[in-house]
Amino acid sequence: MELKKSVTIHDIAKALNINSSTVSRALNDNPRVSAKTKKLVHDKAKEMHYQYNSLASNLRTQKSNTIGIIVPHITKHFFSTAISGIEEEAHKAGYNVIICQSKDSEQLEAKNINTLLSSRVDGILISPAIKTTTVQHIQKAMDRNVPIFFFDRYIDEINTTRVITNDRATSKELTLHLLSQNINKLAVLTGDTSVSIYENRVKGIYDAFQQSGWNTESRLILQQIKLDVDDAYTAINKWLDENVEFDAVFGMNDMAAIGSQKALQERGFRIPEDVIVAGFSNEPISKLVSPPITTVHQPAMEIGKLAAKKMINHIEEKDKSLLASETAVLESHLIIRTSSQRNK
């Protein structure tokens, strides 16, 4: 089987008896080429089934028009939505995206960064893994002058542009709502508090307690779990077995809230009459369980779009020295549903 070589600009040039540079310019719609020549070239290109070769262009221009994305899990709705936002903005601006999963492993994350660097991406958008004990791999990208921005999650020590939500404030707001529902003791299921987002959400809870003059010693219990349905289910059941008392549960994501609600309902507690429940992130599922769960809507799509826009601006900015790293905070907002509303 003969491998038929693909058509290049040289082939087009030869066929038209002109120079390949003119073909290149014509295809790139360069104003210095006459309309007539442009038409000639485009027609011939179509006729010969010419297919532009980005590889060659990228090598020559030292620019790949590609943005790398690293997320913990592409299957989580929040991230796939954010990616969707990034992709939309990127394509609009003529960029491709390469998506990598870190699976919340620092090792994989470092590998991903390496891959992206050898693919010569023009920038990297990352929501870092939970267990990130060193920042060398991220520093590596910066050392090579490849901009790397955070979205949603971030690492404190690394000073670069961040696109995040006002988790702390909204978490406080949600907690204030819970405290107003005639409760005695709030149980919180949190994720790893070394992760920025969970750290901030917990801080928001303490803010609310302080503002309300509530004693965190006696009226707050907090446990760190893997934030999924099963772990929350187990945690709640364990508390109930140990006769730990609480009449409100705040899960730091919706899955934890749903698992908690399920456990409570199975043990005969009515939601919200006996225990009120709240989650975080406004997963599509949160409004479909019964009762629907109070949560926080995070603008995932907007986070993605904004992060992409900022990255593309940065890449295409001529004078990079003017650019300082900045933190963009998007507003998330409370969605109060049945699970936390008591008829006092």
Place this chain on the structure above:
Amino acid sequence: MELKKSVTIHDIAKALNINSSTVSRALNDNPRVSAKTKKLVHDKAKEMHYQYNSLASNLRTQKSNTIGIIVPHITKHFFSTAISGIEEEAHKAGYNVIICQSKDSEQLEAKNINTLLSSRVDGILISPAIKTTTVQHIQKAMDRNVPIFFFDRYIDEINTTRVITNDRATSKELTLHLLSQNINKLAVLTGDTSVSIYENRVKGIYDAFQQSGWNTESRLILQQIKLDVDDAYTAINKWLDENVEFDAVFGMNDMAAIGSQKALQERGFRIPEDVIVAGFSNEPISKLVSPPITTVHQPAMEIGKLAAKKMINHIEEKDKSLLASETAVLESHLIIRTSSQRNK
């Protein structure tokens, strides 16, 4: 600001007073290079912060080690899981993936294919858009000798490798289960039946009716909707308003089933006592609503993995002429939950 040029194999060669081809061989672990030289090169590369340039290699070797993926919506759990499977296999074999969304638009799909072709991907895995009236854009990839395989959804006219599930058989099995639950009339909410998967699922329903000797005229109603929670909710309410009678609902995905269940419950019907409900795809949410919904588990991750494996095999196969297109059918299976189980 001076743009510092990146380190190349020539820089390493110069530093070691050897030839760049030797450096290249050493870095690629070529057996014809002495262990001593290899060590020298690797150490120097690390010292100089050398970063391999895939772009250059790709251009030279005419191979990008990249697989393109096109799905309708990355935010759908089934697809993000399949992508996750593809990614895992691809990375294992040293390939990157570029992910594109068609948003179920043929136009975007054609654009995506173009992008992937100019990026010189080594192969394309696609789950085609709903509205695909022409196959030119897919043919284009094949004409350029870029293998394009289907996963999950496929287009009948295009003869290429497919990795799909046995939707028709499982849909029949599920329907048989429903018919056995002492029901009189089944209402089906389907998606666009010009899409292979929905077409097959509907065929499965007819298979079951035929096998059971049920009359489809009198005991089956079928409506095509946009398969989401809201459209299903609206469709069910419309039926109820018009006094259409039915005591079983089969939604062709879980979202439709959930929307149906919600509408029915709000109108006072008990599930499964008054009406039984079933869905398709086993979205995580399907077991969390109440009652949990009977559905079909599709091995999304495995579909992705298998599609990726087949593609990579194909790409790396020396003698392509030996390879015929084939259809791999993965087994999906029934998950019977409370929503369809009647205490007769």
Place this chain on the structure above:
DNA sequence: GTGAAAGCGCTAACAT
């Protein structure tokens, strides 16, 4: 086991 040299397909100075 290592070197020399050509070239993948494109772009962009510079020249005319």
Place this chain on the structure above:
DNA sequence: ATGTTAGCGCTTTCAC
């Protein structure tokens, strides 16, 4: 408005 030319960073054939 178009042509000439060099080269992006790597791989690979052919020498030795």
